[in-house]
Amino acid sequence: MNTTFTKSEPQTVRNGGVAPRVEYVTPPANILESKDGYVLEAEMPGVSKDGLEVTVENGELTILGHRAPVDSKGREVYRESRRLDFRRSFELDPSIDTAKIVAQMDQGVLTLHLPKTEAVKPRKIAVNS
Amino acid sequence: MRLIRYQTPQLSNWQSFDRLSSLRNELDRLFDLSWSGRDSGLLSGWSPALDVSDEKDHFVVNAELPGLKKEEINLSFQDGVLSISGERKQSKENKEGETFRSERHFGKFQRSVTLPAAVDSSKISASYKDGILAVTLPKSEAAKPRQIAVNVA
Numbered sequence: 514m515n516t517t518f519t520k521s522e523p524q525t526v527r528n529g530g531v532a533p534r535v536e537y538v539t540p541p542a543n544i545l546e547s548k549d550g551y552v553l554e555a556e557m558p559g560v561s562k563d564g565l566e567v568t569v570e571n572g573e574l575t576i577l578g579h580r581a582p583v584d585s586k587g588r589e590v591y592r593e594s595r596r597l598d599f600r601r602s603f604e605l606d607p608s609i610d611t612a613k614i615v616a617q618m619d620q621g622v623l624t625l626h627l628p629k630t631e632a633v634k635p636r637k638i639a640v641n642s
Numbered sequence: 643m644r645l646i647r648y649q650t651p652q653l654s655n656w657q658s659f660d661r662l663s664s665l666r667n668e669l670d671r672l673f674d675l676s677w678s679g680r681d682s683g684l685l686s687g688w689s690p691a692l693d694v695s696d697e698k699d700h701f702v703v704n705a706e707l708p709g710l711k712k713e714e715i716n717l718s719f720q721d722g723v724l725s726i727s728g729e730r731k732q733s734k735e736n737k738e739g740e741t742f743r744s745e746r747h748f749g750k751f752q753r754s755v756t757l758p759a760a761v762d763s764s765k766i767s768a769s770y771k772d773g774i775l776a777v778t779l780p781k782s783e784a785a786k787p788r789q790i791a792v793n794v795a
Contacts, residue, residue: 541745548739556746558706558773581772587697590758594691594706621708621773 537600540578540623548635550609550628557599558621565618567625569611575602576623608633688747690726692755698787700780701757708773709746715775719763724777727752759785 540555553574557565560578568575578599605611610630617624693704705726707715715728732748761779768777 541747543744543746544742546740546742551742552739554709554746556708556773558708561772585695585697585702587695587702590694590696590701591755592693594693594704620710620770621706 536597538595538597539601540576540599542601542603544603550626551606553603553623553625553627555599555601555623555625556621557623559594560599560618560621560623562618565616565623567614567616567623569605569614572605572607573602574605574614574625574627576600576625578623688730688749688751689753690751692726692753694755694757696758700778701759701761703755703777703779705753705775705777706773707751707770707775710770710773712770715770717766717768717777719761719766719779722760723754723756724766724779725752725754726775726777761785 540557542553542555544551544553555576557576557578559580561581564579564581566575566577566579568577576599580596580598583596605627606629608629609627613628615626617626691706693702695702695704703724703726707726707728707730710728710730714730715726718725718727727750729750730748757779760782762782765780766777768775770776
C-alpha cells in the first residue's frame with residue numbers, strides 16, 4: 514500500500530511567474546451559536562499555541578496553524594498525515610464584537626469564543642406597573 | 643503491513659479552483675475505498691491518521707488525535723501489533739445552541755499497526771502533545787542494525 518498521492522512537502526506551484534502559492538490543509542471545524550455568541554472549534558493536530566495565527570480583517574476571520582517541524586532522522590515506513598500547515602477563513606457575522614474574541618489551544622484543538630456585541634444580545638425588559 | 647486506511651475528511655479545499663488538487667483528492671478517495679473495504683472507518687466512527695518511522699534503534703508511531711484527554715487513549719501491544727483505541731466525547735457545550743457546522747468526528751476509534759521488526763514490548767513509551775500521540779517502540783536487540791567487521795583471511 515503506498516501513499517503516492519499524499520504530498521510530502523509543502524508544495525509551491527508557479528503560476529506563470531506570479532508569486533509561488535503555498536498549499537494548506539483545511540482543518541475540520543464545528544461552529545455553534547448561543548445567545549451570547551459563537552463558538553468555533555478547529556482541529557489542528559501538531560500545532561502548538563506558538564504556531565497559531567488568528568487574524569480578523571474586513572469581516573473575515575483567518576486561522577493559520579504552523580505545524581511543529583518533525584525532528585526525525587530516521588526512515589519513513591508509512592505516512593498518512595499531511596505535512597502542510599493549516600489555514601481556513603470564515604466570514605464573520607457583523608454582530609460579532611471582534612475586540613472580544615478569545616482564542617484557546619488545547620491538544621491540537623483551537624477554540625474561539627466570538628461574543629456578540631451587547632446591542633444585539635437578547636435582553637429582558639422589566640415591565641413597570 | 644496491514645493497515646486500515648485513514649479516511650480523508652471530505653472538506654472542500656479552500657483553494658477550490660485548484661483542479662489538480664481536487665483531482666488528486668478524488669484519486670485518493672478512489673484508492674482509499676477500494677483498498678479498505680468493509681474494515682474502513684466509514685461505518686465505524688473515525689480513524690486517526692498514522693505515521694510510522696524507523697529510527698534505527700527504535701520505531702516511532704505518531705497518531706493525530708486532536709482534542710482528547712490522556713485517559714481517553716488506550717494503547718496495547720500484542721504479537722507485534724500496536725493498537726490505539728479510544729473514544730472522543732462531545733463536550734456538553736455542544737448540546738445547547740444551534741449548530742452551524744459539524745465537521746469534527748466524535749465517538750470511538752481504533753487503529754492497529756504491525757511493526758516491521760521485533761520490538762522490546764517492556765520498553766514501549768508514549769507521549770501526547772498538541773494532539774499528537776507519539777509511541778516509541780525500541781527494537782529488540784536481534785532486530786537492531788549491526789555493523790559487521792570484515793576479517794581478512
